[in-house]
Amino acid sequence: MGAKRVVVVGAGMVAQRFVQSLRADDTDGRYEIEVYGEEQYAPYDRVALTSFFAKAGPEELLLGSQDLWDDPNVTLHSSTRVAAIDRDAQTVTLDDGSQRSYDELVLATGSSAWAPPVPGVDLPGVFMYRTLDDVAQLRDWVRAKQAIVGRPVRGAVIGGGLLGLEAAGALQSMGATATVVEFANRLMALQVDDSGGEALKSLIQRLGVQVKCGVATSEVVADADGNVGTLKFSNGGEQLVDVVVFATGIRPRDDLARAAELQVGERGGVVVDDACRTEDPHVSAIGECAAASADGFMSIGLIAPGNTMADVTAHRLLGRAEVYFGADTATKLKLLGVDVASFGDAFATTPGALEVVYSDPFSGAYKKLVMTDDASVLLGGMFVGDASAYATLRPMVGAELPGDPSSWILPEGQAERPDVELPDAANVCSCNNVTAGSIRHAVNEDGIHDLGELKSHTKAGTACGSCLPLVKKILNTELEKSGIEVSEALCEHFAMSRASLFSAIQVAGLTTFTDIIERFGSGHGCDICKPTVGSILASIYNGHVLADDRAALQDTNDRFMANVQKDGTYSVVPRIPGGEITPDKLMVIAEVAQDYGLYTKITGGQRIDLFGARLEQLPEIWQRLVDAGMESGHAYGKSLRTVKSCVGSSWCRYGVQDSAGMAIKLELRYRGLRSPHKIKVGVSGCARECAEARGKDVGVIATEKGWNVYVGGNGGFTPKHAQLLAEDVDEDTVFQVIDRYLMLYIRTADRLQRTAPWQEEYEGGLDAIRDVILNDSLGICADLDEHMTHHIDTYEDEWKAVLSDPKRLSQFTSFVNAPDQADPTLMYVEERGQRRPATPAERAELAAAGSEK
Amino acid sequence: MTTTASAHSTERTALADPHPTRVCALDRLTPDLGVAALVDGVQVAVFLLDDGSVHAVQNLCPFSGASVMSRGITGSRADEPTIASPIYKQVFSLLTGACLATMDKEPQPGLEGRLRVYRAWVESGEVWVDISDSH
Numbered sequence: 008m009g010a011k012r013v014v015v016v017g018a019g020m021v022a023q024r025f026v027q028s029l030r031a032d033d034t035d036g037r038y039e040i041e042v043y044g045e046e047q048y049a050p051y052d053r054v055a056l057t058s059f060f061a062k063a064g065p066e067e068l069l070l071g072s073q074d075l076w077d078d079p080n081v082t083l084h085s086s087t088r089v090a091a092i093d094r095d096a097q098t099v100t101l102d103d104g105s106q107r108s109y110d111e112l113v114l115a116t117g118s119s120a121w122a123p124p125v126p127g128v129d130l131p132g133v134f135m136y137r138t139l140d141d142v143a144q145l146r147d148w149v150r151a152k153q154a155i156v157g158r159p160v161r162g163a164v165i166g167g168g169l170l171g172l173e174a175a176g177a178l179q180s181m182g183a184t185a186t187v188v189e190f191a192n193r194l195m196a197l198q199v200d201d202s203g204g205e206a207l208k209s210l211i212q213r214l215g216v217q218v219k220c221g222v223a224t225s226e227v228v229a230d231a232d233g234n235v236g237t238l239k240f241s242n243g244g245e246q247l248v249d250v251v252v253f254a255t256g257i258r259p260r261d262d263l264a265r266a267a268e269l270q271v272g273e274r275g276g277v278v279v280d281d282a283c284r285t286e287d288p289h290v291s292a293i294g295e296c297a298a299a300s301a302d303g304f305m306s307i308g309l310i311a312p313g314n315t316m317a318d319v320t321a322h323r324l325l326g327r328a329e330v331y332f333g334a335d336t337a338t339k340l341k342l343l344g345v346d347v348a349s350f351g352d353a354f355a356t357t358p359g360a361l362e363v364v365y366s367d368p369f370s371g372a373y374k375k376l377v378m379t380d381d382a383s384v385l386l387g388g389m390f391v392g393d394a395s396a397y398a399t400l401r402p403m404v405g406a407e408l409p410g411d412p413s414s415w416i417l418p419e420g421q422a423e424r425p426d427v428e429l430p431d432a433a434n435v436c437s438c439n440n441v442t443a444g445s446i447r448h449a450v451n452e453d454g455i456h457d458l459g460e461l462k463s464h465t466k467a468g469t470a471c472g473s474c475l476p477l478v479k480k481i482l483n484t485e486l487e488k489s490g491i492e493v494s495e496a497l498c499e500h501f502a503m504s505r506a507s508l509f510s511a512i513q514v515a516g517l518t519t520f521t522d523i524i525e526r527f528g529s530g531h532g533c534d535i536c537k538p539t540v541g542s543i544l545a546s547i548y549n550g551h552v553l554a555d556d557r558a559a560l561q562d563t564n565d566r567f568m569a570n571v572q573k574d575g576t577y578s579v580v581p582r583i584p585g586g587e588i589t590p591d592k593l594m595v596i597a598e599v600a601q602d603y604g605l606y607t608k609i610t611g612g613q614r615i616d617l618f619g620a621r622l623e624q625l626p627e628i629w630q631r632l633v634d635a636g637m638e639s640g641h642a643y644g645k646s647l648r649t650v651k652s653c654v655g656s657s658w659c660r661y662g663v664q665d666s667a668g669m670a671i672k673l674e675l676r677y678r679g680l681r682s683p684h685k686i687k688v689g690v691s692g693c694a695r696e697c698a699e700a701r702g703k704d705v706g707v708i709a710t711e712k713g714w715n716v717y718v719g720g721n722g723g724f725t726p727k728h729a730q731l732l733a734e735d736v737d738e739d740t741v742f743q744v745i746d747r748y749l750m751l752y753i754r755t756a757d758r759l760q761r762t763a764p765w766q767e768e769y770e771g772g773l774d775a776i777r778d779v780i781l782n783d784s785l786g787i788c789a790d791l792d793e794h795m796t797h798h799i800d801t802y803e804d805e806w807k808a809v810l811s812d813p814k815r816l817s818q819f820t821s822f823v824n825a826p827d828q829a830d831p832t833l834m835y836v837e838e839r840g841q842r843r844p845a846t847p848a849e850r851a852e853l854a855a856a857g858s859e860k
Numbered sequence: 861m862t863t864t865a866s867a868h869s870t871e872r873t874a875l876a877d878p879h880p881t882r883v884c885a886l887d888r889l890t891p892d893l894g895v896a897a898l899v900d901g902v903q904v905a906v907f908l909l910d911d912g913s914v915h916a917v918q919n920l921c922p923f924s925g926a927s928v929m930s931r932g933i934t935g936s937r938a939d940e941p942t943i944a945s946p947i948y949k950q951v952f953s954l955l956t957g958a959c960l961a962t963m964d965k966e967p968q969p970g971l972e973g974r975l976r977v978y979r980a981w982v983e984s985g986e987v988w989v990d991i992s993d994s995h
Contacts, residue, residue: 170954574925822898
């Protein structure tokens, strides 16, 4: 091989980042990489551990792409612990006693949860909050307790830092009560000051979490069964508990390094220089297990510096000298839905620093900026309750802040915020260390003008995503500067976005393209704006897609109500609601396929696609399908496609609800609904999720109490799992929230924008959408409901309507002057017992055979 | 067998005897909705625009090899009337046949990346096309 071997000890987030970084730049394959992790999982997103409770399984937390682990130069050994390091022999010993040699060793062992040595800390029912297994066991314990006690499970969390508050949120999400016990006199003592801590406490108490600060836990006392039962406090107080989570801090895992006689820091952590090297030139340490000189030989429990160390080390192994400058301890968190952020000199330790504070006891928000003594340069800041200015301000640390500092912390709209131009050196994405300068370079020098491409090119915004609004702003500013118009225009004929055009048409009550382009556009339209207007008209009025002047607006699929294929013939898809079909209907489909020689395939949406129908055959085919009681499946439309389902409780041993019945109701409710892009729905009858509903725009999953509704899932080019919108709701509520979600999407999405990116880019994200749908925050719910009711009441099968209209039928003609002749250029060959279009080579052969006759 | 180089190339076949062909009655056409016609074995896409003008181009889409241009969407680029292929959405001028947007695709082997434009006109309520008169 000739490749050198890198052994990575630990398979956490930083290890993953190191492997990714080394593989990305080691184009010659100089290193083969072996990664040893003691957990059973591939590296997962530990920062998002709490989201485990809302997810279907551990695999949804896995980091990065599986390709990294399929790479032949990378081997991941999970459930394998490294027991010892022999630096002289350059080998590691695994827990089974075998040995592996290394050329380079990278320690990424992370840290472990630490609990104070109080009596009872090891009782059943006491948990740590560090690994996937920790949270899985916690969940199982709470569920089991719930089944026994017949009242809400009593939970307590020891530790009021980041992890403690996350754990409290997790307990609450499982239906348990939560009391947070913090030894210090305020919550989040590392991130916020006394006033900030007080604001945070009251915001969190409003959410039903009890908070005790300045209290130490002295003992955990068992109940009669030997499980955790009572907490005793240093002030003499007591509290009954069914479950306790310790989130009292972490300690770097440096035991391997200690045993190998590597130097460790005073408070733990393997000592490394600013290139992340230990005293042994072939041993590096990165992430929480390292104590870097640039951090004052302290271990830092944040992901962003760990990623930087991983990059610095990977690049050093490839011969590029880079320096780790120490951690940016800026953090922005959402705890129990409350924003908490701090950055720079948040505690105003700089001599002469000024603090500008805004505090609103009504909303609970607390905001503070720390400025130099002349109030010109930003030094740091702190936000509780509303951190909307964080993304813009954090990179401005050390730079002059234009305008009045208070404009940044007053509620939006109360003061004009000046536009700021970030210095090139400003770190925009602290997770991946991307500066404003490198983003500008990518836009101006590398010609990247699209946010998605910019993300994959610079890596900015690909980790936590909190900087994305800023990345987008820089992109737009640069484009404007270089004279590239950042246009929302649909095309040269309409200078507005689809969403604006939608409301313009709706408000003006216009119904024809001629009127619309005369009023809001110019020219004669094109293949972009015409179908868009066609879709909007269908969404608003639900008239026939071929009515009046609308036929000329439609893409060929909608114009002929079938899916065009590469040779210009069409495929036909009758609707099979919920994938349920009688043998009689199946037989009709089979006969039609046989009579017209149609290639037949089962689709991913649980229906049947018949390929190779010529334009002029479509009406005859549909006549037979309609006569047999079938209707258009709208497989050709930007509209509801199918509602996929599992068989559900009527047959399945495990099903808890009638998923097939629900799927059919949903499919019949939303059939024919025109939208900015196709809409797919799935319904599963239990948490096993056989219908893969979370891969759909709308996924409905049965629970013991009702249904969970998930939204914004996508397959396709950028797969996304749907996110929880409503939990344990009844059937009517399922319809109501989906009605509103779909209508909001239809009204406000861009052309050809699917629900996942729409929901991501919607101002305020899914939280804001939820607010609109569940709390009517925009006061439009009645309107959305009425709109959907109109759709349902006016639905007609568009194929049936065409079959009874001679004028529309006349469009389905092969040649206007020779209607009996079929397109003579169509050629087919047989494959696996069915026909398919001939390839160019096969066409040449067929033509030759024909001319020789 | 060089004569079979492409079964698509029927449009290139020169006609020995040029003559105008009546395609259909004008009232058979709907503004902006194309129709296909078979003129001496050549597939032609015929369009009536809302200004009353009629246009005829080859029905063969050079980028997909399918005979589908009559099923595309008409429109305009600046003042030039256009037709977009329904398969991969290339946009062509209805006046010159030039491709105005290739959508980053190459034409099929053996085909030119433009449309042949035929002379078309209306006479006594009938639509006529002359495929020997083209550019």
